[in-house]
Amino acid sequence: MKEKELRRSLAVLPIGTVMCLTDLTARQIRYYEKHELLKPERNPSNRRMYSLNDIDKLLEIKDYLAEGMNIAGIKEVYLKKAAKKKKVREQAISDEKVRKMLRDEFVNASGLKSQHEFSFKNTRIF
DNA sequence: CTTCTCACA
DNA sequence: TGTGAGTA
Numbered sequence: 001m002k003e004k005e006l007r008r009s010l011a012v013l014p015i016g017t018v019m020c021l022t023d024l025t026a027r028q029i030r031y032y033e034k035h036e037l038l039k040p041e042r043n044p045s046n047r048r049m050y051s052l053n054d055i056d057k058l059l060e061i062k063d064y065l066a067e068g069m070n071i072a073g074i075k076e077v078y079l080k081k082a083a084k085k086k087k088v089r090e091q092a093i094s095d096e097k098v099r100k101m102l103r104d105e106f107v108n109a110s111g112l113k114s115q116h117e118f119s120f121k122n123t124r125i126f
Numbered sequence: 127c128t129t130c131t132c133a134c135a
Numbered sequence: 136t137g138t139g140a141g142t143a
Contacts, residue, residue: 016128026129027136045143047129 011041011049018050022058029058035071037061037078 015026022029032038033048038057040048064074 014128015130025136027138030130031136045129 008052011051011054013050013052013055015048015050018055018058021055022062024058024062032058032061032071035075037071037074 013021015029018024018029019026029038030048033040038054038061040050040054043049061074064077069077
């Protein structure tokens with residue numbers, strides 16, 4: 001379930017295709033990029049190349065705009081979303097450290113001199 | 127022919 | 136946001 005996400009992130013669509021898929025003008029698509037709502041890649045010829053995720057994002061932007069939200073407002077939505085994801089990542093790293101500490105403490109408390117003597121070394125207890 | 131940047135009788 | 140100019 002991760003190869004799929006990788007493909008969705010591949011920038012393979014030229015702006016013309018994106019225009020058809022989103023019903024937005026090239027002017028609008030570039031305008032949103034200028035306001036950092038999007039970050040399409042560039043091919044060797046300086047042409048913008050979009051991914052399927054970019055298409056979804058543009059469609060999302062179009063909906064927000066239709067609901068009366070402005071560019072600045074949409075930008076804040078994405079900034080907060082990114083902040084939340086960052087916290088989730090930090091929490092995951094934190095949990096990993098806690099597990100390592102508990103494991104080390106357990107191995108040490110059991111009086112084992114090395115992990116080779118730890119009969120459950122390959123078992124995910126923590 | 128498509129896309130890019132820039133500018134506005 | 137539209138559109139035309141001049142490129143690449």
